[in-house]
Amino acid sequence: MNDQVNSVLLGAVAMASLLASLFFLKFWRQTRDVFFLLFAVAFGVDGIGRFYLGVNPSLEEHEPVYYFVRLLTFFLIVFAIVLKNKPRRGQ
Template sequence: MYNFLSGMVTAGYLVAALFFFRFWRRTKDSLFANFSIAFLLFASGQFGSIWFDGQHDDNTWIFLLRLAGFVLLLVAIVRKNFTPAAPK
């Protein structure tokens, strides 16, 4: 049951990554590209925890993937909010 639910979470992360990738292709806004990459990192971390550990998430590299995803999200949001908008 744990593997099934973890697989569903991984699939959800991949769907979110594709969702943001679609908006990046349409707008070419780097915020969407960063969100897409972050969700790919989350999916790879979740997949790695299923593939290598099962129910034991005590490997450092899995947490580093998740940390990289969250840092990427925070940097993208801060950069989007504090850079001046281009004139239209």
């Protein structure tokens, strides 16, 4: 039963991440701001990683591959924030 609850929660978080990715992608299409594109990619990577974790029973949350996906996600978010706050030329 506990494995079923974990699978349902992983699916819900994966769906929420992919929905957030679509949300940021919509704003990127309106503004063409790289900040929104990087956030969309970050949440997309997170959603796909969590979906893969849910459908692959041999992969567990403490595996190094899973942490690499999280590291990539957080790196993209931090990179987007740093890039957005970088002073522009002429200012």
